[in-house]
Amino acid sequence: MVTNAGQEILEKLWIDTVEGEDEFIELKKLGREGTINRLAKSEHVVISDNRVKLTPKGNREAKKVIRRHRLAERLLHDVLDVGVDDMESAACKFEHIISEDVEESICTLLGHPRECPHGKPIPPIRCCKEGKEIAEKIVTSLSKLRKGQGGKIVYILTKNHKNLQKLLAMGILPGVPVEVIQTYPSYVFQAGQTQIAVDKEIADDIFVRFV
Structure with a gap:
């Protein structure tokens, strides 16, 4: 298992070599020589001529x-309204404790975002592909449903x-059943035991799978 310190080294290497233009990073620039040696022993990195890859x-x-x-950044920014100055340090803590199941739940909640708040790509995984395939077949926005x-x-x-915060506060979450009651002048729908009225802009943002 890779330690938190090891994950941070791997993250730095990804940003500089996969997303950046460098092929290697100088060992002295990374520091934490003991951590890097452990990563080399576990075959996560190779060290050659004091360079790491x-x-x-x-x-x-x-x-x-x-x-x-980057999913943590989106959650903190979009849902929890955390400022940019605090978002980075908080995301660094989140990245080490989010389990795979929680990660997929966050991704689904946020609509499988492609970019973080800084515009950097979020690597997609299975849940993103499945979400896209489902969306192409049977998912539509609430605003397109009839009474x-x-x-x-x-x-x-x-x-x-x-x-988004307003909807979450009203209990509008993935998995909640909804039924449209009215489409004009505002959209009124039943969500669980509650009737909710929203304008078209918000109705456009809620995506529903037919059941």
């Missing part, structure tokens, strides 16, 4: 860390974190 195994692990970090139609919420896709 990811192995395929290290690349896979680094990709997971990068993904968790009497319904389904279950799959995800909320919005760049307006205030709207």
Whole structure:
């Protein structure tokens, strides 16, 4: 198992070599020589001429860390309204404690985002592909449903974190069953035991799977 310190080294190597233009990173620039030696022993990196490079195994692990970090940034920014100054340090802590199941739940909640708040790509995994395939077949926005139609919420896709916070506070979450009661002048729908009215802009952001 890779330690937190090891994950941070792998993350740095990914950013500089996979996303950047460097092929290696000088050992002295990374520091933590003991951690790097352990990563080399576990075959996550190779060290040659005092330069460090990811192995395929290290690349896979680094990709997971990068993904968790950037999903955490989106969660902190979009849902919890954490400022940019505090977001980075908090995301660094989150990336080490988010389990695979929680990671997929966060990804689904956020609508399988492609980029972090800084515009950097979030590496996709199986849940993103499955979400896309489902969406192409049977998912539509709430605003396109007619009176009497319904389904279950799959995800909320919005760049307006205030709207997202409002919906979450009302209990509008993935998996919640909904049924449209009215479409004009506002959209009124039943969500569980509650009737909720929203404007079209917000209804456009709620994606539902027919059941």
